[in-house]
Amino acid sequence: MSSLKFQPPRGTRDLIGDEFRRHHRVIKTARRISALYGFEEWATPIFEDTRVFARGLGETSDVVSKEMYTFEDRGGDSVTLRPEYTAGLCRALVTNGLTQSNLPRKVFAAGPMFRYERPQAGRYRQFHQIDLEILGAAEPLADAEVIACGYHILKELGLDEGAILEVNTLGDTESREAYRAELIAYFSAHREALSEDSKRRLEKNPLRIIDSKDEGDRKLVAGAPTIEAFLTEGARAHWDALRRHLDGFKVPYRENPRIVRGLDYYSHTAFEFVTDRLGAQGTVMGGGRYDGLVQEMGGPATPSVGWAAGIERLAMLMEVAGLTPAAHRLVTVIPVSEAEERVAVDVLQSLRAAGIAAEMGYRGNLKRRMERANKQNARAALIIGEAEAAKGVAQLRDLDAGTQEEVALTALVERLRG
Ligand code: ATP
Numbered sequence: 001m002s003s004l005k006f007q008p009p010r011g012t013r014d015l016i017g018d019e020f021r022r023h024h025r026v027i028k029t030a031r032r033i034s035a036l037y038g039f040e041e042w043a044t045p046i047f048e049d050t051r052v053f054a055r056g057l058g059e060t061s062d063v064v065s066k067e068m069y070t071f072e073d074r075g076g077d078s079v080t081l082r083p084e085y086t087a088g089l090c091r092a093l094v095t096n097g098l099t100q101s102n103l104p105r106k107v108f109a110a111g112p113m114f115r116y117e118r119p120q121a122g123r124y125r126q127f128h129q130i131d132l133e134i135l136g137a138a139e140p141l142a143d144a145e146v147i148a149c150g151y152h153i154l155k156e157l158g159l160d161e162g163a164i165l166e167v168n169t170l171g172d173t174e175s176r177e178a179y180r181a182e183l184i185a186y187f188s189a190h191r192e193a194l195s196e197d198s199k200r201r202l203e204k205n206p207l208r209i210i211d212s213k214d215e216g217d218r219k220l221v222a223g224a225p226t227i228e229a230f231l232t233e234g235a236r237a238h239w240d241a242l243r244r245h246l247d248g249f250k251v252p253y254r255e256n257p258r259i260v261r262g263l264d265y266y267s268h269t270a271f272e273f274v275t276d277r278l279g280a281q282g283t284v285m286g287g288g289r290y291d292g293l294v295q296e297m298g299g300p301a302t303p304s305v306g307w308a309a310g311i312e313r314l315a316m317l318m319e320v321a322g323l324t325p326a327a328h329r330l331v332t333v334i335p336v337s338e339a340e341e342r343v344a345v346d347v348l349q350s351l352r353a354a355g356i357a358a359e360m361g362y363r364g365n366l367k368r369r370m371e372r373a374n375k376q377n378a379r380a381a382l383i384i385g386e387a388e389a390a391k392g393v394a395q396l397r398d399l400d401a402g403t404q405e406e407v408a409l410t411a412l413v414e415r416l417r418g
C-alpha cells in the first residue's frame with residue numbers, strides 16, 4: 001500500500017450518508033416547488049470565460065476581486081470556475097438567442113460553486129447553491145414572486161421558522177449616484193477608522209463598505225446615512241410595490257437598510273434570508289434585482305431578478321432542527337445456500353420491478369447476512385432455504401417487529417407494499 005494519506009482539498013467536503021441526504025432533499029424540494037411557480041431547470045458549464053464574471057474595471061466585489069478560481073487552460077484561454085450562477089445564466093440566455101421572445105424566462109438551477117475563501121463552518125471553497133432567476137421582467141411583482149418561491153421552499157424544508165427575510169432597496173442609478181456621494185462624504189470624514197479594504201472601497205464603490213464584515217467598519221456603518229432620502233419617485237414606487245406584493249404573497253419580512261449584497265450588479269430590490277442559528281455564517285439565501293447584467297453579456301436590456309441559496313447552510317439548518325431525512329430502508333433477500341441464489345435473484349428483481357427497494361448480499365452464511373441486514377437497518381429479510389425454494393415460499397422476517405411468517409413468492413410484492 002502507498003503511504004500517501006490524501007485529504008480532500010482545503011475547503012472542500014465529501015457528502016456521504018446523512019449529509020448527502022440533507023443536501024439532496026434541498027435540491028429536490030427546490031426543484032419541485034419552483035416548478036409549481038413555473039420555473040424550468042437549466043444547467044450551465046461549471047467553468048466559463050473569465051470575462052463572464054469579471055466584466056471590466058467596475059468590479060469591486062470580494063467575489064470577483066479576491067475569491068475567483070481563475071486559470072489559463074492549455075490553450076491559453078483564461079477560464080474561471082463559476083463563483084455564482086447569475087452571470088452564467090445571463091450569458092446562456094444571450095448565447096442561446098433567448099432574449100427576443102417568450103420573456104420572462106423563469107429559471108431554476110442547482111450545482112457546485114467555487115470561491116477561494118477562508119474555510120470555516122458554513123464557508124467552503126467548493127460549495128453548492130440552488131438558484132432562481134426571472135429573466136426579462138421589470139415588474140416588482142416578479143421580485144416578490146421570486147422571493148415568495150424562496151420562502152415556500154424554506155417552508156417546505158421546515159426552515160421558515162428559523163430564518164427571516166430582510167429586504168432593502170438600492171434604488172435606481174440616479175438614486176444610487178446621489179446616495180453614493182453622501183456615503184463618500186460620510187466615510188471620508190471617518191477615513192482613518194476604516195479598514196484597509198474599505199479605504200480602497202471608498203474610492204471605487206462606497207456601497208461595498210456597508211457590506212463589510214470588519215468590526216471597525218461595522219461601527220461606522222451603523223451611523224451611516226441610508227438610501228431612503230435619495231430615492232427617486234420611480235425607485236420609491238418599485239420599493240412600495242415590492243412590499244405590497246410581499247404582503248399579497250403572505251411572506252413575512254423586515255426592512256434592513258444595511259443589505260447591499262455581495263456582487264456589484266444589483267439595483268432596486270436586495271434581500272437576504274438570515275438566521276441566528278448558524279453563528280457567523282447567517283445568510284442562507286440572498287439575491288435581488290439586476291437590470292444591467294444581460295446587457296453586459298452582449299444582450300438587449302433585460303431587467304431581471306433572482307436569488308441563490310447555499311445548500312450547505314440550509315443543510316446545516318436542517319441538521320440543527322433535527323430534520324435529516326431518513327435513509328431508504330431496504331428489503332434484504334437471503335439465500336441460505338448457493339443453490340437458492342437463482343430463485344433469490346428472481347425474487348429480488350420482481351421486488352425492484354414493483355418499485356420495492358431490495359438488495360441481496362454476494363456472500364456469507366445466514367448469520368452474516370442477517371448481521372448486515374440489521375446494520376443496514378433493513379425493514380425486512382426474506383430468507384429462502386432449500387425447503388422454501390422447493391415450496392415456492394420465503395420466510396418473511398419483519399426486522400422492526402421481530403416477527404416471522406411464511407409467504408408465497410407470488411404474494412411477496414403485495415405483502416411488502418403494505
Ligand atoms: P457571504 O456574505 O456569507 O459571504 P455572499 O454575499 O458572498 O455571502 P452570495 O454570493 O449572495 O453570498 O451567495 C448566496 C448564498 O450562497 C449565500 O447566502 C450563502 O448561503 C451561500 N454561500 C456563499 N458563499 C459561500 C461559501 N463560501 N460557502 C458556503 N456557502 C456560501
Ligand code: MG
Nearest residue numbers: 062063115262
Ligand atoms: Mg461572500
